[in-house]
Amino acid sequence: MPAFDSPPSEAASYSRPSASQAAADAIPVLIDDTYHIFHLSTPPNTVHHPPRLRSSWSRLRSKDLVSWMRDPLPVLSPSSSESAPDADGAWTGSAVLGPDGTLHIFYTGYNLSQGGKQAILHARSSDQHGTSFNADSEPIRIISPPLNLAAFEDIDFRDAYVFFNEEAGQYWMLVATRLSSGPHWTRGCIALLTSADLEEWSVEPAPLYAPNDMMCPECPELFTLPNGKWYLVYSRFSAPNPGTVYRIADSPRGPFRTPRDGSGGRFDARRWYAAKSCQKAGDSSKRIFFGWIADFNEKDSRWLWGGSLAAPRQVSARVDGSLEISPVEEVLHNKFSLLEGNENNRVAEELNLRSIGQTLATYLPILQKSVQSYVLEFSVSHHDALSFGVLLRTDDDLRGHRIRFEPAADGSYAVSLLTDLPPLDDFWADQYELYLPKNVDGPELARHSSVRLEETIRLVVENDTMELFVGGKSISYRIPPRLNSSETKELGFFVEDGTFQPKQIRLYYKKHGRLGN
Template structure:
C-alpha cells in the first residue's frame, strides 16, 4: 500500500483538494451550502503523525467552491486546539457541524478532546459575525437540560450534527455516543438534543437511534428528501458492514430501517469513511457527499485515521427510497480532450474478451497515461461469462487487486473488489510454508449485490486511490504503491523480470462484449484541486 512518507510534494502553485499537504491527512468532512457556495470544513492531522494521540490533535480547515471542481483553500486553519493543557480541546478539535443561527450568522459546533481529563469529550460552540464565517470566536461548552446525559457513558459524547427542523421551528442536535448500560460492544447510540436559540439544549427522553449492533455511530447526520423520507447517515468502524451507512424512516423520530438494497445500507466500503453531505446547489433533490480514503503505512502494515478526500459524490433516492451514489457530473470536465484509445480494440469503443473453461488476462499499453490520473468508462453490451473485470496493480504472477463483475440475475451483477491472494487455513499454510497476511478488510474488500449496470461503469485512478461508480454504488480503496506506476524490477536469482501493471482486463470462462469503452487521463492533476 502507499506510504504517507512517500507522497511527492506538489508544485507550490497547485492548491490541494485532497489534503492540506502531503504531510497532513484530511479527515472528517463538515460541508454546508451557503447560497451558491460550498463550504467544506474538514479535520486535518498534525504534520508527520501516524497514531493516537498525536495524530488526533486535529484542527479545522476549510475549502470553498461554486462548481465542485475549482476549490479555494483558506490560508490558515479555522479552529485549532488551544495551548493550555487544561483547555477542553487541548488534544483535538474534532468533528462537528456548521449551521446558520437565528441571526443568520454561521455557528460551528465541534467536539473538544482532553487526554488529561481521561479523554473526556465535550461539545463546544464557536460563533462568527457573518453568514459565511469569516472568523470565529473560541468555542464555549454548550449548556443542556434534562437527564439524557446520565443515560450515556462518560467518555463518548462527540460529532454533533446540528440543523434547523422547520416543522418544529427549533434546532436539532445529533450526538454520537454510547448507552451507559447494556452489552459492551453494542451500546452505540445517537443522542438527540433540541434548542430554539442554539444557547441552551434539552435532551430528548430517549436516544434517537440505538440499534444494539455497533460500538459507536460516528459522524451522524439526518436529512429529508422530496420523497418525504428521512435518512440517518453515520459511519461504523466496526464490522459487519463497516464504513458510511444509512438508515431510512417515514418520520425523523424513526424507526430507522436497514435498506434491503443489496449493500445493507452501505454507501461504499470501510475505506470511504466519515462521509457527510449538504444539499446540491442546483438541485435540492440531491445531496453532495464528501468522505476520506485512509492512509496506509507499509512499514507497520497499518491503516491510519485520515487520508485523502474522495471525489465529491452526488446522492439521491430511487423509487424505492434507497439512496444511490454517483460521481458529480462536473468532475468529467477535468478529463476533456485527453482520450487514450490504446486501451480498446478498434476505434469504435468496443472490446471483446473470451476464454472457454479458464481465466484469461489482457494488459494494454498505457503509454503516457501510465503516470497520470485516469478515468475509465465502459458499458456492458453482452455478458456470457462467469465473471469479468479490471485488474489493478497486478504483477507477472497475477498477484494484485481485481474489480470483479459476476452476473447474479437478469441485468444485475455482484460487484466486488478483491485483494491479492486469500489467506490460507493454518494446515495448508504450515504444509506449504505460505503464511499470508490476514488484513482486517478480508479477501473481499468491498461487495455490492444486485447492482444494475445499465448506466455503465466509471473508474477513477488517482495515483494509488481507486474510486469506482456503477449502478448507484461506489467502491473506494487505496491500492499498493504511492504513485500507481508500472514498476519493473530484476530478479537476479531467478534471472527474470517482474512487472507490476497498473491496469488490465480479465474474463473467466465465457465471453464479454463491452461498448463505449474510453480511457481519459491527466485531468485531476492538471486542474486545481484533486492533487495528492
C-alpha cells in the same frame, strides 16, 4: 471574505492541506451558493494516535465544486491549556446558520488527561461566511434533567450535527454516543438534543436511533429530500457493513429502516469514510457528499485515521426511496478530458474475451510509466461467464487487484474488489513458509450485491487511489505500493469460464498530462 494564498499544487488545494498532513471528516455547509467544506487536519508528519488525532479544523471554499480556495490558517485549533476540553484535539462537528444570521460551529473537544472524555463545544462567527470564530471555553449548556444525560456514556459523546428542523420549529443536534448500559459491543446510538436558540440544549431521554448492532455511529447527519423521506446517515467502523451508511424513515423521529439494497445501506466501503453532505446548489433534490480515503502506512502495514478527501459525489433518491451515488460530472469533466472528443480516448468499440473452463486476462494499451491518473469507462454488451471484470496493477501471475462482477439469478450482480494472495491457514502457511498479514479486509476488500449494470461503469484512478462507480454504488480504496512495481501492468480485463464482451471502452487521461495512447 478574507484573501487566500494560492495553493502550491492541485493535491494541496483540495485533497490534503499539505503533503505532510492528512485530511478527515468533512463538514460541508452551503451558504449563498458557496460550498464551505470544513474538515479535520492532522498535525504534520504524524502517524498514529494520539499525536495524529490532535486535529484542527481547515476550510475549503468553492462555487462550482471544481475550483477550490483554502484558508491559509486553521479555523479551529486545539487549546494550549492542558485542562481545556479540546486540549488534545478539535474533533468533528457541524456548521449551521444561527437565528442571528451568523455562522456557528459545534465541535468535539478531546482531552486525554480526563480519560479521553469528549465534550461538545460552541464557536461563533460575526458573519454568515465565518470570517473568524471565537470558541467558548466551556461545553454547551445542557438544561435537561441529569437523568436524561445519564442514559448515555460520557466518553463517546461527540460528532454533533446541528440543523434547524422546520417541522419541529427548533434546532436539533444529533450526537454520536453509546447507551450507558446494555451489551458492550453493540450499544452505539444517536442521541437527540433540542434548542430554540443554539444556546441552551435539552437532551431527550431516549435515543433517536439505537440499532443494537455497532460500537458507535460516527459523524451522523439527518436530512429530508423532496420525496418526503428522511435520511439518517452515519459511519460505522465495525462490521456488519462498515463505512458510511444510510437509513430511511417517513418522519425525522424514525423509525429508521435499512434499505434492502444488497449492501446494508452502504454507499461505498470501509475506506471511503465519515462522509457528510450539503444540498447541491440550485437543486434541492440532490446532495453533495464529501468523504475521505484512508492512508496506508507501509512501515507497519496499518491503515490510518485520515487520508485524502475524495472528489465530491452526488447523491439522489430513486423512485423507491433508496439512494444512489455517482461522481459529480463537472468535476470529472474538468479534471479529465471527458468532453474533448479526443479519438485517442477510444480504446475499442467492443472486445470479445473467451475462455472456457479457465481464466483469461487481456491488458489495455495504457501508458504504464507516464500515466497514473485516468478514467476507464465501459459497459457490458454480453457475457455468459462465471465472473468477469477489471484487472488493476497486476503482474504476469495475476497478483494485484481485481474488480469482479458475478451474475446472480435475478439479473443483478455482486460487485467486489479483491486483492491477491489471501491469508492461509497456519498449517498451509507452515508448509509454504508464506506468512501473510491477516487483515480485517481479507482478500475480498469490499462487496455490493444486487447491483444493476444498465449504465456506464466508471473507474477513476488517481495515483494510488481508486474510485469505482457502478449501478448507483461506489467502491474506494488506496492501493498500497508493490515491491515489483516495474513488472506490473496497469489495466486490463479478465473473464472466468465463459465469454465477456465489454463495449464502448474509453480511457480519459488527466488534463495537462499526456492524452491518448
